[in-house]
Amino acid sequence: MSASSVDARRIELHHRAPVVPSPPPRFWLDFVNTDAAAQSPGGDLLRDFEALVSWLEGAEVIDAERAGGIRRRAVLQPAAAAATLVDARRVRAALRVLAERGVSSERVRDDAVVEINRVLGRSAGTRRLELAPEGSWTRTFVPTGDAFAGLMIPIVESAADALVADELSRVRRCADPRCHRVFFDGTKNGLRRWCDMGTCGNRAKAARHRARLQGAR
């Protein structure tokens, strides 16, 4: 191979999209963490329908264009928007139980599956394959029926994915009893205990340190 063709190959490889697959979004856990228990003392992040739409947009569950359409519809149909918010909170409560106790209780899993299928079964739509700006492929669901009803689909789909991938044993609540955040443990050994090392993990470390100092006295 001549030097120039090696260079050409290098350039070609360089321009290829990164091969590291992005982890599947676990929207459902982030969604659970919007509730009042997880947000304490701030209160429920989903205080009104607009907060729900903003959250879905910020989490990239829906894009700006769709969020705009949803907002315009909410102005025209405030009662439907309010009902959608109530439903979103109901889904969230079911997903919290699944995240906290799904691994240990078959009944909890069964109840969650009923809830997941309730949401999955009520909206018609189109599945699409789309190329994200950074070059990775993503499957999306575009509801064609009731736009409000479809809002929860990506959330419950990510919970369904957790069951399909059999990863509930990696989903748990933070070990800090004051913290109600749930998380996915992606560590190799599966021993992660805190939602975040920077906050709850550090607090636990400091408490252990204080206990040690007192013991040494």
Ligand SMILES: [Zn+2]
């Ligand atoms: Zn925590």
